[in-house]
Amino acid sequence: AQRVTQPEKLLSVFKGAPVELKCNYSYSGSPELFWYVQYSRQRLQLLLRHISRESIKGFTADLNKGETSFHLKKPFAQEEDSAMYYCALNNYGQNFVFGPGTRLSVLP
Amino acid sequence: SQTIHQWPATLVQPVGSPLSLECTVEGTSNPNLYWYRQAAGRGLQLLFYSVGIGQISSEVPQNLSASRPQDRQFILSSKKLLLSDSGFYLCAWAANRVLHFGNGTRLTVT
Numbered sequence: 778a779q780r781v782t783q784p785e786k787l788l789s790v791f792k793g794a795p796v797e798l799k800c801n802y803s804y805s806g807s808p809e810l811f812w813y814v815q816y817s818r819q820r821l822q823l824l825l826r827h828i829s830r831e832s833i834k835g836f837t838a839d840l841n842k843g844e845t846s847f848h849l850k851k852p853f854a855q856e857e858d859s860a861m862y863y864c865a866l867n868n869y870g871q872n873f874v875f876g877p878g879t880r881l882s883v884l885p
Numbered sequence: 886s887q888t889i890h891q892w893p894a895t896l897v898q899p900v901g902s903p904l905s906l907e908c909t910v911e912g913t914s915n916p917n918l919y920w921y922r923q924a925a926g927r928g929l930q931l932l933f934y935s936v937g938i939g940q941i942s943s944e945v946p947q948n949l950s951a952s953r954p955q956d957r958q959f960i961l962s963s964k965k966l967l968l969s970d971s972g973f974y975l976c977a978w979a980a981n982r983v984l985h986f987g988n989g990t991r992l993t994v995t
Contacts (some may be wrong), residue, residue, distance in 0.1 A: 781928075809982060821929075821986040862921065863928060867982050871917060871936060872944070875929035 781866050789882045798849040800838075800864030803869045808866045810840055810847040813860040813875075814867035815885045824849075824862070834858070849883050854883045887912035891976045891987030898994055904949075904963040906990050908976030911957065916978040918959040920951055923973040923989070932974075935959060966994045 780803045802810065812824040814849060822878050825833045827840040838849045847864060864876040891908045898904060915978050920932040929946045933951035941951050948967050952960045961978060971994045976987040 783928075811983075820988055823983050823985075826983070840936075865929075865984075869944070869982070871934055871977075871979075872931065873919075873923055874931070875921075877928035885994070 779808070779866055779868060779872070779874045781864050781874050783846060783864055783876040785879045786877070787880045787882065789884060792856055793853050796851050796854040796858070796881065796883075798862050798864075798881065800849065800876060801883050802845050802846045802847065802864075802866050803842055804845075804866060805818045806868060807842070808868045810838070811865040811873075812836070812838055812847075812849050813863045813868070815863070816857075817860070847862075854881075856883045856885060859883045865868070886986070887978070887980070887985065888939065889976065889985060891905045891990060893990060894988060895991045896993070898966050900968055900991065900994055901965050904961070904966050904992070906961040906974055906976075906992075908959045908961075908987055909957055909958075910978045913978065913980065915956055916980065918953065919977040919984065921962070921975040921977065923975055929968050930937065931980065933961070963969055968994050970994050 782801045810827045814824040815821040836851045838847050840847050859882050861878050863878045863882050866874045888911045917936050919930040919934045923929050933944050937955045950962050974990045989992045
């Protein structure tokens with residue numbers, strides 16, 4: 778069965794500190810991995826996807842198939858990064874499986 | 886450009902009453918449509934998805950049903966609400982394997 782885990786419900790860091798939001802998945806094939814973000818009073822929206830290999834708002838995420846992980850990283854956190862972050866998986870089909878989410882709080 | 890509309894934004898309903906949440910998409914044809922429920926600490930739970938008119942796949946058996954009477958319209962319904970149906974409901978459509986979400990409906994069953 779497909780499953781996405783995010784071990785931290787809440788992550789607090791100080792402004793300017795590095796941040797890493799962890800995501801692990803279980804799937805027997807080669808899925809596509811995503812990070813979605815929900816800022817306060819905004820819609821849930823795509824942040825980045827592993828096939829794009831882009832850096833969005835300073836965030837990057839590398840798919841590690843050996844460790845089945847897709848951790849989200851940013852070297853210097855900003856207060857505007859405070860939001861709810863969801864890791865998600867798609868098996869190139871219709872279904873998207875989401876993790877439980879991590880709330881990131883960047884302190885001034 | 887494509888847009889997704891979801892209403893109402895908030896809803897308070899008594900136990901045992903019916904439910905109808907509506908979602909429409911503009912600017913695209915034959916989209917894949919989804920209903921998710923967002924619960925604190927549990928992430929997004931897929932409830933239903935649809936790949937076309939009249940085609941509904943249910944992921945979690947429960948007190949809810951979905952219908953797609955038109956290409957760009959997706960409706961979430963219940964005949965009799967339970968307290969456990971309270972939550973935040975999100976409609977979404979998919980393009981190129983990216984989900985685009987509506988603003989959501991906060992449902993409180995009292």
